[in-house]
Amino acid sequence: MTILYVVIALIVGLVAGFFLARKYMETYLKKNPPINEDMLRMMMMQMGQKPSEKKIRQMAQSMKNQAQK
Template sequence: MGTTWVILIAVVALIAGVALGFFIARQYMMKYLKENPPINEQMLRMMMMQMGQKPSQKKINQMMNQMNKMSDKK
């Protein structure tokens, strides 16, 4: 009878730990993406204009493709 309770408590603790870990990781990722949004075409266009370049759609597409390739390698 004593080992059944130990196993039951261990299983409940494991399930609670997984659930708690999931919600903590989810909250952390939501906070991270809110503070550091992924770069999109509009942000890229603004950065290029701030650097004094006139961005064409072709150049923006090339830079987005290059950034996607770099993120795929990681």
């Protein structure tokens, strides 16, 4: 009987841990997006383009909107 309780507690712990970790990662990525304006600027410069502030802000906003969907 004790072994059954241990197995059930382990399964419940794994499921709860999975959902808690998933929620934590979602909130972390919302607060710290993986790509910011500085990274966009560097990527455009590496591709040989002269980025304007307007274009960078448009790209950042479109990426932010896409991430919310």
